[in-house]
Amino acid sequence: MDKYKMIFSDIDGTILDSNHKVSKKTKDVVKKLGRMKIPFILVSARMPNGIRTVIKELEINSPIVAYSGALVLDEEGSTISERxxxxxxxxxxxxxxxxxxxGVCVSLYSEDIWFTEDSKNPWIIEEENITEVKSKQVESFSILGDIKVHKLLCMGNQYDIRDMEKALIDHFTGIKVYKSKSTYLEIMSVNASKSSAMKSLCEKYKTSMEETIAFGDNYNDIDMLESAGLGVAMGNALDEVKKVADKITFSNDEDGVYRFINDNRL
Structure with missing residues (x-):
């Protein structure tokens, strides 16, 4: 395993357990990687501030891949790439x-701000509790001016989300639409992806894609696992994700990331 020089990891369902916490074992192994000069980079559909809460818990200083690759920031918060x-x-x-x-709740993200037209919506409140980030209510999205929209987040019952995914793909061009879980639909630029963000960081830090490991569990992790030198699916991953992975580790509630890194003596 000496060939691997950079590790990418999804957050929810991967580095976090079902209680949205990072275990002590995982924290310790990530710190060990830091001492070995192996960057551990979080790659998520979350906004930057939603990722920084996990970075703080891990006690690391690393680049951020937000909005599933639509926004990539370096350690100082400067933009490396965006879509x-x-x-x-x-x-x-x-x-x-x-x-x-x-019945679907729609909100949008620009840079490090999460805009909603209804901060009292139960879906918004639940997401605030999960990510520990507060939304910003506006009277209407139309007043926001010429902002860059890095992501739209749609939250609703699984049947609406399922039907809406197909409807949006049929009706609009230039966008990428995918479920981050059964009740969440993410909408971004068609050019945004976790794998493209990985490539940007590999170029910046002079590392080849073959020298990377990626951990993930959901639909939006598939291209990342396929592009990494070693793609590792969590034990709790969807079957579609496991099919494209090179390896399968234990679940997020069984310290899957820690156990894979530790067992393979990285």
Whole structure:
């Protein structure tokens, strides 16, 4: 395992357990990697501040891959690469969802700000509790001006989310649509991906993709696992994710990341 020089890891369902916590064993092994000069980089659909809460818990200083690759920041918070949707298209998507899927909660993210038109919505409150990040309420997304929209987050029952995924793909171009879980649908630029973010960081830090390991559990981790030198699916990963992985480790509630790194003597 000496060939691997950079590790990428998803957050929810991967580095965090079902209680949204990082175990002591995982913290210790990540610190050990730091002493070995092997960067441990978090790659998530979360916004940067939602990732920083986990970075703080891990006590590391590393680049951030936010919005599933739509925004990549270095250790100081400077932008390495970004892919975004223009506000006008985001408004069109939001309007379409309200018309055809009125029970779905829509919010949008720009840079490090999470905008909502209803901060009292139970879906918003639940996501705030999970990520420990507060949303910012605005009267209407239309007043935001010419901002870069890095992600739209749609939250609703699994049946609406399932039907809406297909409807959006059929109706709009230039966007990537995927489920981060059965009740969450993420919408980003078609050019954004976790694998493209990995490539940007490998280029910056002069590391080849073959020298990377990636851990993940969900749909938006598939391209990352396929592109890494070694793709590792969590024991709790979806079957579709396990199929593309090179290896399968234990679940997030069984310290899967720690156990793989420790067992393979990284």
């Amino acid at each position: 975004f949707i223009k506000l006008q298209q985001a408004l069109e998507i939001s309007h379409y969802i309200r018309n055809f899927f009125p």
